[in-house]
Amino acid sequence: MSFLQIRNLEKTFGNVKVLKGIDLEVEEGGFLVLVGPSGCGKSTLLNSIAGLEAITGGSISIGGKAIDGLHPSQRDIAMVFQSYALYPNMTVAGNIGFGMEIRGVAKPERDKAIATVAEMLQIGHLLDRKPSQLSGGQRQRVAIGRALVRKPQVFLFDEPLSNLDAKLRVDMRTEIKRLHHRMGTTIVYVTHDQIEAMTLATKIAVLKDGVLQQSGTPAEIYNNPANLFVADFMGSPAMNLIPVTIKRNGSGVSISTPREEQDPLVLGVPNAPAGLSAHDGKEVIFGIRPEALTDRDGADRNAANVAESECLIEVVEPAGSDTFAVTRLGRKHVTARLRADANVAAGKKTKLAFNLDKAVFFDPASGLRIV
Amino acid sequence: MSMPSADNATQVNKLARGLIYIVLILFAIYYLLPLYVMIVNSVKPLSEIREGNMLALPREFTLDPWYTAWSTAQIGVQATGLKPYFINSILMAVPAVAISTLLGALNGFVLTKWRFRGDNLVFGLMLLACFIPFQIALIPAARILGMLGLAGTTRGLVLVHVAYGLGFTTLFFRNYYAAFPTELVKAAQIDGASFFQIFRRILLPSSAPIIVVTVIWQFTNIWNDFLFGASFGDFKSQPMTVALNNLVSSSSGVKEYNVHFAGAILAALPTLFVYIVSGRYFVRGLMAGAVKG
Numbered sequence: 189m190s191f192l193q194i195r196n197l198e199k200t201f202g203n204v205k206v207l208k209g210i211d212l213e214v215e216e217g218g219f220l221v222l223v224g225p226s227g228c229g230k231s232t233l234l235n236s237i238a239g240l241e242a243i244t245g246g247s248i249s250i251g252g253k254a255i256d257g258l259h260p261s262q263r264d265i266a267m268v269f270q271s272y273a274l275y276p277n278m279t280v281a282g283n284i285g286f287g288m289e290i291r292g293v294a295k296p297e298r299d300k301a302i303a304t305v306a307e308m309l310q311i312g313h314l315l316d317r318k319p320s321q322l323s324g325g326q327r328q329r330v331a332i333g334r335a336l337v338r339k340p341q342v343f344l345f346d347e348p349l350s351n352l353d354a355k356l357r358v359d360m361r362t363e364i365k366r367l368h369h370r371m372g373t374t375i376v377y378v379t380h381d382q383i384e385a386m387t388l389a390t391k392i393a394v395l396k397d398g399v400l401q402q403s404g405t406p407a408e409i410y411n412n413p414a415n416l417f418v419a420d421f422m423g424s425p426a427m428n429l430i431p432v433t434i435k436r437n438g439s440g441v442s443i444s445t446p447r448e449e450q451d452p453l454v455l456g457v458p459n460a461p462a463g464l465s466a467h468d469g470k471e472v473i474f475g476i477r478p479e480a481l482t483d484r485d486g487a488d489r490n491a492a493n494v495a496e497s498e499c500l501i502e503v504v505e506p507a508g509s510d511t512f513a514v515t516r517l518g519r520k521h522v523t524a525r526l527r528a529d530a531n532v533a534a535g536k537k538t539k540l541a542f543n544l545d546k547a548v549f550f551d552p553a554s555g556l557r558i559v
Numbered sequence: 560m561s562m563p564s565a566d567n568a569t570q571v572n573k574l575a576r577g578l579i580y581i582v583l584i585l586f587a588i589y590y591l592l593p594l595y596v597m598i599v600n601s602v603k604p605l606s607e608i609r610e611g612n613m614l615a616l617p618r619e620f621t622l623d624p625w626y627t628a629w630s631t632a633q634i635g636v637q638a639t640g641l642k643p644y645f646i647n648s649i650l651m652a653v654p655a656v657a658i659s660t661l662l663g664a665l666n667g668f669v670l671t672k673w674r675f676r677g678d679n680l681v682f683g684l685m686l687l688a689c690f691i692p693f694q695i696a697l698i699p700a701a702r703i704l705g706m707l708g709l710a711g712t713t714r715g716l717v718l719v720h721v722a723y724g725l726g727f728t729t730l731f732f733r734n735y736y737a738a739f740p741t742e743l744v745k746a747a748q749i750d751g752a753s754f755f756q757i758f759r760r761i762l763l764p765s766s767a768p769i770i771v772v773t774v775i776w777q778f779t780n781i782w783n784d785f786l787f788g789a790s791f792g793d794f795k796s797q798p799m800t801v802a803l804n805n806l807v808s809s810s811s812g813v814k815e816y817n818v819h820f821a822g823a824i825l826a827a828l829p830t831l832f833v834y835i836v837s838g839r840y841f842v843r844g845l846m847a848g849a850v851k852g
């Protein structure tokens with residue numbers, strides 16, 4: 189039985205359906221990351237778990253106990269907000285201790301708890317300051333401290349790092365991961381950041397327009413996207429999604445796509461999913477991640493199915509550790525990820541290796557993965 | 560040879576600056592003239608005013624007019640001076656300002672952070688109250704005060720002023736709290752704070768600028784009000800403004816202008832005091848909404 193369980197959750201604002209039947213669960217100690225485009229309902233989902241928004245349908249339970257209808261303070265959760273939401277008129281210690289003060293915890297006990305948390309987050313020297321006297325990173329620590337001190341069953345984070353600069357974001361990300369290891373508390377975390385999602389999560393849930401598109405481990409989401417939206421949304425640079433025509437020849441399947449100033453690209457796909465042959469003569473979407481499309485020498489040696497083709501390179505973007513090369517297939521720009529010292533030049537043809545082990549196919553009409 | 564021309568430029572600059580200052584000083588004098596006339600003539604004996612030069616400084620300095628205005632002048636039928644009416648005004652204005660400000664803050668809190676179905680309609684109706692002229696409300700207000708048994712009492716006046724001021728105070732606080740981050744309220748809810756705890760511990764401490772604006776606004780309006788005071792006050796509860804009018808327009812005997820001037824200043828002192836004490840917050844409060852965004 190999973191720890192946090194969300195069953196058929198629905199939420200409407202006026203007559204706008206914002207969450208449309210979300211089913212989601214996390215095991216105890218898990219780290220669930222919610223991702224999705226702006227306005228898809230991530231914050232609403234988080235607020236529903238927190239009890240800050242009354243839900244219109246479905247149920248939520250924590251540790252087997254239904255929490256529907258409970259006041260936010262009785263759900264045994266703690267939340268860290270994007271804007272930190274520190275009480276401006278209270279000191280850092282006052283902020284961290286406010287919840288205990290409201291619950292009537294005695295002052296010595298409060299001070300002890302505050303000191304413990306402050307030490308854990310290294311903010312002991314800031315306890316007497318007001319939030320306005322802190323830097324962004326320090327405010328974030330205080331906000332996390334205020335959540336930690338509650339010792340909740342579930343932590344809720346709503347884009348906690350999005351207001352920090354790039355360097356600090358990486359540091360805080362590591363810190364949150366370390367805290368999660370140390371405390372082992374279940375976490376639900378909203379982010380826009382791909383890397384945050386991939387590095388922190390034990391489970392990722394992708395939302396779009398209030399509908400859960402897919403949930404699974406980061407590897408599952410990344411390697412086996414359930415539909416076009418997930419494939420396109422996760423990963424940076426994004427997965428190449430190329431319209432191709434399916435041809436059956438004997439027992440095998442091949443894909444072809446037209447190219448400008450070149451012969452059409454035709455690749456045999458020995459490991460094609462069974463469902464693909466049903467699309468004979470029709471167009472499907474061929475998905476291949478940039479790192480599965482490389483120069484010949486950089487190709488994965490363990491891959492069983494690698495196809496090669498000469499491609500006209502239009503743009504070369506050296507990125508330090510890798511070089512990205514852009515070609516055009518089926519009127520779409522396609523990014524290949526080459527070794528940093530790969531021998532490519534814009535306007536020249538280069539042999540690219542397609543690692544078909546990693547290829548995925550989608551039905552363009554429904555957007556669903558073809559399996 | 561650019562030095563002389565630069566010198567020239569600074570000189571022109573100085574001249575322009577001097578002119579601006581002269582104009583500004585003239586404006587300031589013009590603006591302060593009425594106050595000057597009031598003060599100067601309130602410390603002269605009546606005979607000096609009769610001689611006709613209102614602008615002259617007093618030859619003989621006397622505080623008698625102030626004393627007369629405060630405690631012995633004939634107002635209405637009795638020679639009590641303005642003192643009891645001043646107290647009436649205080650007893651009316653202080654509770655009315657306090658209650659209307661507090662209720663306005665609560666309304667603003669509810670209308671922005673505890674929203675409910677139809678809250679905008681409620682706010683719209685309250686806003687409408689700001690545009691209703693006093694005169695329209697006179698007869699209904701008189702009826703209601705009569706029904707409540709508050710006609711002619713200070714408490715009745717407090718009620719009228721609270722009701723009338725609520726539209727303004729709600730407007731002030733609602734707009735101020737609209738810019739107040741809702742996440743703070745959510746955080747406090749998770750911390751277990753109740754409605755009033757959130758109001759008192761989280762919102763009020765951050766409301767100083769708007770409280771000052773509201774208090775100044777309400778105090779000035781209520782203190783200076785004449786119509787409600789004249790309509791709903793009786794001789795035991797009439798405010799300062801009505802008494803001043805009675806003092807000035809009393810038909811018996813000679814017109815004691817020096818006493819009238821002293822009385823008028825006395826009537827204006829409390830609002831002046833409130834402005835001086837909190838005026839700098841007033842500007843700050845008016846600006847706060849614009850800057851915070």
Ligand SMILES: Nc1ncnc2c1ncn2[C@@H]1O[C@H](COP(=O)(O)OP(=O)(O)OP(=O)(O)O)[C@@H](O)[C@H]1O
Nearest residue numbers: 201202204206224225226227228229230231232233
């Ligand atoms: N109080 C509200 N009243 C009406 N509609 C709302 C309310 N809160 C949110 N919505 C709508 O619900 C949808 C989901 O909002 P939500 O804040 O959950 O998005 P989000 O996924 O967190 O977006 P972002 O990534 O930008 O934070 C949006 O279309 C939003 O306009």
Ligand SMILES: [Mg+2]
Nearest residue numbers: 230231232346
């Ligand atoms: Mg959000």
